[in-house]
Amino acid sequence: MAETxxxxxxxxxxxGGLTCVSSLDLHVDEGEIVSVIGPNGAGKTTLFNLVTxxxxxxxxxxxxxxxxxxxxxPHRITxxxxxxxxxxxxxxxxxxxxxxxxxAAYGHTRAGLFRCMVRTPGMRREEREIEAxxxxxxxxFGERLTGYRWEQPAYSLSYANRRRLEIARATATxxxxxxxxxxxxxxxxxxxxxxxxxxGRLREEGGYTILVIEHDMHVVExxxxxxVALDHGVKIAEGSFAQVASDPQVIEAYLGLQTAVSK
Amino acid sequence: xxxxxxxxxxxxxxxxxxxxxxxxxxxAERRLVRGGRLGAVEERLRAVPWWAWLVLFVAAASTMPxxxxxxxxxxxxxxxxxxxxxxxxxxxxxxxGGLLDLGYIAFYGIGSYAxxxxxxxxxxxxxxxxxxxxxxxALGAVVGLLLGLPSRRLSGDYLAIVTLFFLELFETVxxxxxxxxxxxxxxxxxxxxxxxxxSFFGHALPVQHNGIFxxxxxxxxxxxxxxxxxxxxxxxxxxxxRAWRSLREDPLAAEVMGMPVNTLKxxxxxxxxxxxxxxxxxxxxxxxxxFPLNFSPVVLITVYAMVILGGSGSQxxxxxxxxxxNVLLQVLQNPGQARVLFYLVVAGGVVLAFRLSxxxxxxxxxxxxxxxxxxxxxxxxxxxxVDGAHGGIAHAVSDWxxxxxxxxxxxxxxxxxxxxxxxxxxxxxxxxxxxxxxxVPTIYLAAFVWENVMLPNPxxxxxxxxxxxxxxxxxxxxxxxxxxxxxxxx
Numbered sequence: 001m002a003e004t005x006x007x008x009x010x011x012x013x014x015x016g017g018l019t020c021v022s023s024l025d026l027h028v029d030e031g032e033i034v035s036v037i038g039p040n041g042a043g044k045t046t047l048f049n050l051v052t053x054x055x056x057x058x059x060x061x062x063x064x065x066x067x068x069x070x071x072x073x074p075h076r077i078t079x080x081x082x083x084x085x086x087x088x089x090x091x092x093x094x095x096x097x098x099x100x101x102x103x104a105a106y107g108h109t110r111a112g113l114f115r116c117m118v119r120t121p122g123m124r125r126e127e128r129e130i131e132a133x134x135x136x137x138x139x140x141f142g143e144r145l146t147g148y149r150w151e152q153p154a155y156s157l158s159y160a161n162r163r164r165l166e167i168a169r170a171t172a173t174x175x176x177x178x179x180x181x182x183x184x185x186x187x188x189x190x191x192x193x194x195x196x197x198x199x200g201r202l203r204e205e206g207g208y209t210i211l212v213i214e215h216d217m218h219v220v221e222x223x224x225x226x227x228v229a230l231d232h233g234v235k236i237a238e239g240s241f242a243q244v245a246s247d248p249q250v251i252e253a254y255l256g257l258q259t260a261v262s263k
Numbered sequence: 264x265x266x267x268x269x270x271x272x273x274x275x276x277x278x279x280x281x282x283x284x285x286x287x288x289x290x291a292e293r294r295l296v297r298g299g300r301l302g303a304v305e306e307r308l309r310a311v312p313w314w315a316w317l318v319l320f321v322a323a324a325s326t327m328p329x330x331x332x333x334x335x336x337x338x339x340x341x342x343x344x345x346x347x348x349x350x351x352x353x354x355x356x357x358x359x360g361g362l363l364d365l366g367y368i369a370f371y372g373i374g375s376y377a378x379x380x381x382x383x384x385x386x387x388x389x390x391x392x393x394x395x396x397x398x399x400x401a402l403g404a405v406v407g408l409l410l411g412l413p414s415r416r417l418s419g420d421y422l423a424i425v426t427l428f429f430l431e432l433f434e435t436v437x438x439x440x441x442x443x444x445x446x447x448x449x450x451x452x453x454x455x456x457x458x459x460x461x462s463f464f465g466h467a468l469p470v471q472h473n474g475i476f477x478x479x480x481x482x483x484x485x486x487x488x489x490x491x492x493x494x495x496x497x498x499x500x501x502x503x504x505r506a507w508r509s510l511r512e513d514p515l516a517a518e519v520m521g522m523p524v525n526t527l528k529x530x531x532x533x534x535x536x537x538x539x540x541x542x543x544x545x546x547x548x549x550x551x552x553x554f555p556l557n558f559s560p561v562v563l564i565t566v567y568a569m570v571i572l573g574g575s576g577s578q579x580x581x582x583x584x585x586x587x588x589n590v591l592l593q594v595l596q597n598p599g600q601a602r603v604l605f606y607l608v609v610a611g612g613v614v615l616a617f618r619l620s621x622x623x624x625x626x627x628x629x630x631x632x633x634x635x636x637x638x639x640x641x642x643x644x645x646x647x648x649v650d651g652a653h654g655g656i657a658h659a660v661s662d663w664x665x666x667x668x669x670x671x672x673x674x675x676x677x678x679x680x681x682x683x684x685x686x687x688x689x690x691x692x693x694x695x696x697x698x699x700x701x702x703v704p705t706i707y708l709a710a711f712v713w714e715n716v717m718l719p720n721p722x723x724x725x726x727x728x729x730x731x732x733x734x735x736x737x738x739x740x741x742x743x744x745x746x747x748x749x750x751x752x753x
Contacts, residue, residue: 052519078521092512094576094747095505103505107521113530116501117494127501153747173521 002030004066005177005209006051006082011060013050013233020046021233023060028177033203033210035220037244038230039253044213045087047230048179051211052084053077064177079107083175085166087182087213091154098150100165101134104172137168140205141198160191167198171206178202180212184219196222217245229253313496316579321489325482334475341476343589344484345546350569350581351491352538357567358576359499360531361511363419365563366410366426369433370536372558374403374543376437376449379553382459385450392461396544403540407533415525418514430563437555454554461548470551480549487545491538496578498534507531508576561726565592568729572736574746583745588729595725598718605713605728606660609706622699629703634663637707641665664710675716682708 006028013021021043028034036044049055051062053074062070069077083104092100109130111123138145141164149157157165163183170178183199184192196219202208214220220227220241227244229237231253237244244250327340349371356364377399381390390398414425440449449455461468461483468479498504506527509517518524547553565588573584595601617623641648647668685705692698717724736744 054515054519073523074518075521075523078519084519086516090513090516092509092516094512095508099505099508102502103509103517103522104520106502106506109502111502113498113503113534116503117498119497119501123501130502169520 002032004028005030005032005064006211007063008047008051009061009063011050011057011062013046013055013057019233021050021057024230024233024235026228026235028209028211030176030209031203031207032225033199033212033223035224035227035241036211036213036230037215037217037220037227037250038236041232042230042253043233044230045181046233048084048181048213051077051179052082075107078173078175081174081176082179083170083173083177084179085163085170085181085183087185089162089166091162091165091169093155094153096151097145097154097157097165098131098134098138100154101137101169101172102130104169105130105133105174108174134172137171140171140201141168160187163187163195164198167202171202171208176209178206178208178210180210180214182213182215184214184216192216192219195219199223221245314493317489317492320582321485324485328478328481337478337481338476339589339593341481341484341549342546343586344481344488345542346566346569346585346589347582348484348488348491348542349539349566350573350585351488351495351578352535352542353566353570354575354578354581355495355498355507355538356531356535357570358581359504359507359511360528360535361507362528362531363423364426364532364535365423366429366433367535367539367566368558368560368563369430370403370407370539371543371562372433372437372555373406373536374399374540375547375553375557376455376543377402377540378544378547379455379458380448382548383455384457385447385455389459391465392463392544392548396541399544400537400541403543404533404537406540407536408529410536411529411532415528430558430560434555434558437558449555452555454552456552458547458551458553460551461545470549480545484545487541491541492578492582495534495538499578503527503530565589565729568733572733572743574743577743577745577747580743580745584743587744591729591732592725595728596721598721601721601724601728602660602713602718605717606710609709613702613706622695626699626702629699630706631663633703634707634710638663638665660710660714664707664714666714670715675712678708678712679716682712 004027006026008024008026011021011024011026012019024043024047026047036047038044046055050057051069053069053072053076057070061068064077064080064082067080069080069082072080092103095103109126111120111126115123135146135150138150144161145164145168149161154162154165163186167178167180167183170180180199184195187195199210199212199219200223203210210223212223224241227237227239227241228235229244229247229250231249236249236253237247239247324340324344328337331337331340349367353364353367356362356367378395380386381388381395381398382392383389410426410429414422417425436443437449438452441447441451441453443449459467460470461480468483469477470480471477472479499507506517506522507530509520509522510524510527510531514524517527566585569584569588570581571584572588573582574580591604594604613626614623617626648665682705685701685708689698689701689705692701717727740746
């Protein structure tokens with residue numbers, strides 16, 4: 001049994017009277033790929049915002065590698081080894097593709113402003129390392145994000161390539177746990193298939209543990225070791241894809257009560 | 264043009280399959296690379312390393328005193344370098360950090376006053392320049408950090424309000440600083456006089472040479488400019504610079520990617536403040552005095568205009584912007600030069616709008632005739648209506664524009680208002696013939712307002728013209744003269 005990397009214990013978050021996540025227990029083991037599914041507004045992205053420290057839970061505890069991360073600012077949590085992508089792409093659009101990835105190496109580099117201004121040998125060595133890291137992370141995506149693309153601004157990329165760049169940028173923070181928020185959203189079937197393979201490769205070659213939100217059931221079926229279904233901030237099912245997909249509560253959440261009963 | 268090659272040759276059949284959006288993305292890129300001879304020149308220029316440009320620029324700027332012997336022009340050159348430094352500093356905060364800092368000029372003031380206090384008879388301190396400049400720069404950074412502390416969680420409009428308040432606070436303290444708990448610290452509205460000149464290793468650099476501006480100060484400013492330019496360029500091309508720009512693009516994403524946003528904001532604030540304070544030392548040393556009025560919001564707006572006009576975020580852009588704006592403001596101070604500039608701008612605008620067409624010829628003839636007729640009619644009504652003073656190139660103009668000897672008090676505001684209304688009306692007219700017909704009296708009225716209202720008041724006119732220039736430029740080139748292409752939301 002692999003060690004538990006991320007664990008949520010009774011996490012609750014409410015905005016005013018609206019409870020977004022309620023007493024949620026969840027764990028992700030080292031090396032696992034866990035999918036989170038659920039209808040719109042189920043609290044999936046809120047879950048990511050809680051784990052990355054953008055929101056602070058009202059109750060409960062979030063443990064990463066055995067340590068509580070509740071109350072830490074997001075950049076500290078990222079440095080501990082949690083990186084994420086955004087459902088609504090949040091790239092640094094007016095920076096070059098390579099710079100987008102290099103910027104994310106901030107957390108594990110040291111040179112201060114003064115050393116940067118005079119370009120000390122140590123700073124230059126570090127800079128070369130960041131650049132090599134960025135190139136390596138971009139090469140992972142093959143020819144789509146290599147070569148002449150490196151120097152182009154991120155806004156010139158196509159939609160699918162922006163999604164890929166988001167993943168490349170997240171991996172540049174040297175994470176142990178990767179949170180992917182709908183990596184296949186807006187992609188055509190061929191690209192969706194490619195993303196499915198890519199997530200597998202991220203685990204095999206990158207060694208990342210992955211928690212992924214996904215709506216496309218083919219992707220979920222293809223990649224998941226375990227699936228967690230949320231509805232109205234409550235975990236309604238958990239298990240293998242086959243188990244969750246046939247769970248009456250999940251079908252009800254997606255299709256409504258009538259269908260569930262008649263089935 | 265290479266653009267016209269058919270699609271099939273762009274996508275090698277044996278190459279990897281690329282999706283349609285990939286092709287679109289590459290097509291946009293192909294269009295960015297200009298074809299033909301101009302494209303080749305552009306490629307060559309792009310291959311020149313940045314430091315070569317800097318050396319070339321500084322070398323060219325150094326020859327200015329050799330070409331111009333006038334003390335006034337040399338002084339304008341020095342002021343331009345001062346503005347270039349201020350624009351470089353503001354570019355760190357606004358262009359890279361993306362923070363709307365309206366208190367920026369206060370740091371320039373703090374640097375100036377700090378130098379004046381450390382190096383004058385005010386308290387009898389006379390620090391050597393080699394100590395004073397780093398000390399004042401560090402002080403600027405510290406004050407920037409302190410101001411940043413309460414505002415580090417603010418952004419956008421809120422940050423702007425708080426920092427603007429800080430500028431007002433600074434002005435108030437400087438103006439009333441002669442009675443701080445009974446001590447005279449800033450000299451109040453009279454400022455601090457008899458500030459020491461710069462001195463290196465016991466040698467004071469005289470402020471004047473043979474009664475005119477001493478060129479050595481120009482070279483000192485140019486040297487500091489080169490150092491600041493290089494240091495900031497290195498900072499921009501480092502993890503800190505990338506983090507600043509990430510923060511400008513998307514603060515939340517930057518934070519989640521491991522960048523401490525609040526600390527980085529403070530750092531950007533402090534860096535800009537340090538550059539402004541450093542600039543304050545040399546400008547104060549040259550003018551040998553410092554007054555609260557040197558740091559009014561007008562200076563702030565001027566520096567902002569430089570940064571925006573040149574291209575916020577681009578170092579060469581803001582330097583270029585500083586040169587254009589400062590030289591323009593000087594040119595507009597001289598009525599003769601301002602008049603040439605005005606008619607050139609009007610003529611250029613008309614030619615740009617109509618190209619070399621028959622309508623352009625028609626417009627020119629119609630405007631000339633219209634003016635002549637108006638003048639004859641006005642002259643026949645009363646002689647004094649057309650006998651206003653003229654000079655310079657205006658002989659051609661004075662036979663055309665009505666310039667009364669004395670203006671009725673109600674005339675300037677009414678003429679100005681009618682002109683604005685006519686320009687606004689022009690933008691609403693769609694019919695080409697009507698447009699042309701309406702343009703004729705509008706141009707004539709513009710000339711009338713220029714000759715009778717604007718020229719006699721060069722102070723406000725300078726800023727009205729600068730504002731007009733900014734509006735036109737922001738429509739034509741929203742990213743500034745040398746700014747990179749920017750995309751906000753796609």
